[in-house]
Amino acid sequence: MLRGSCLCGGVRYEISGSLKGALNCHCSMCRKAHGAAFRSRAGVKAEDFRWLQGEDLVTWYETSSGTHRGFCRVCGAKLLSRFDFDPNWYGLPLGALDEDPGVKPKRHVFAADKAPWYEITDDLPQHPELPQ
Amino acid sequence: MIRGSCLCGGVRFEIDGVLKGASHCHCSMCRKAHGAAFGTYAAAKAADFRVVSGEARITRYRSSAGIVRTFCARCGSTLQWLRESKPDVVDVALGVLDDDPGVRPSHHIFVASKAPWHEITDNLPQHASRP
Numbered sequence: 001m002l003r004g005s006c007l008c009g010g011v012r013y014e015i016s017g018s019l020k021g022a023l024n025c026h027c028s029m030c031r032k033a034h035g036a037a038f039r040s041r042a043g044v045k046a047e048d049f050r051w052l053q054g055e056d057l058v059t060w061y062e063t064s065s066g067t068h069r070g071f072c073r074v075c076g077a078k079l080l081s082r083f084d085f086d087p088n089w090y091g092l093p094l095g096a097l098d099e100d101p102g103v104k105p106k107r108h109v110f111a112a113d114k115a116p117w118y119e120i121t122d123d124l125p126q127h128p129e130l131p132q
Numbered sequence: 133m134i135r136g137s138c139l140c141g142g143v144r145f146e147i148d149g150v151l152k153g154a155s156h157c158h159c160s161m162c163r164k165a166h167g168a169a170f171g172t173y174a175a176a177k178a179a180d181f182r183v184v185s186g187e188a189r190i191t192r193y194r195s196s197a198g199i200v201r202t203f204c205a206r207c208g209s210t211l212q213w214l215r216e217s218k219p220d221v222v223d224v225a226l227g228v229l230d231d232d233p234g235v236r237p238s239h240h241i242f243v244a245s246k247a248p249w250h251e252i253t254d255n256l257p258q259h260a261s262r263p
Contacts, residue, residue, distance in 0.1 A: 007201075037169075061207040076165060095166055096167050116232040
């Protein structure tokens with residue numbers, strides 16, 4: 001069981017099962033949403049994800065057609081993305097996890113859109129966009 | 133002039149002058165707030181930082197004594213890190229900048245708290261906490 005929570009502790013969740021396809025996304029929307037150099041995320045099956053408390057504190061913002069990014073309305077912590085076009089999977093920002101997920105990002109996507117002030121210095125594959 | 137905005141575009145700001153002291157912060161609070169591997173901030177003079185639109189959407193959260201983090205109430209974009217004891221300084225989250233700030237992060241702080249799933253692979257100095 002993997003647990004996560006927001007900065008203020010108002011929202012807590014747990015995940016059974018494993019995370020899939022961890023990656024770092026450098027697209028401009030992820031950089032804006034997180035206010036960070038890039039977003040590190042993994043896929044989680046919707047059936048494996050459970051809010052433990054504070055689901056009513058999660059504000060959803062639709063960033064592109066059918067993608068909803070959730071954050072805590074009290075502290076602003078970025079918590080989860082859900083997709084109208086694929087309700088069986090969620091996108092999980094790794095930053096709110098309380099425990100080691102046991103997976104690490106394996107590639108960079110949208111590297112062509114990366115921040116000018118950040119250099120990618122690791123050896124992971126870099127894709128200019130999101131490979132199919 | 134350096135411009136910045138949140139994801140939904142509701143909050144827009146401008147910074148005159150230069151940003152200084154950019155660093156990557158790996159503390160657990162930055163990781164939680166950003167939902168990311170680390171936060172990256174640089175300091176502007178408060179007098180140089182001007183909110184152009186969306187001031188009412190800027191939500192403040194006091195994450196520890198004397199420290200306030202701000203974000204957009206509509207889209208959640210992390211915007212600022214503020215010290216109540218230093219009201220003349222605004223630490224800006226570089227991720228919401230629309231322009232190249234010119235400045236580059238020069239060190240990592242709070243690496244003792246870094247995420248287990250993230251490796252630091254650059255050659256910048258690393259500090260266990262805040263130097």
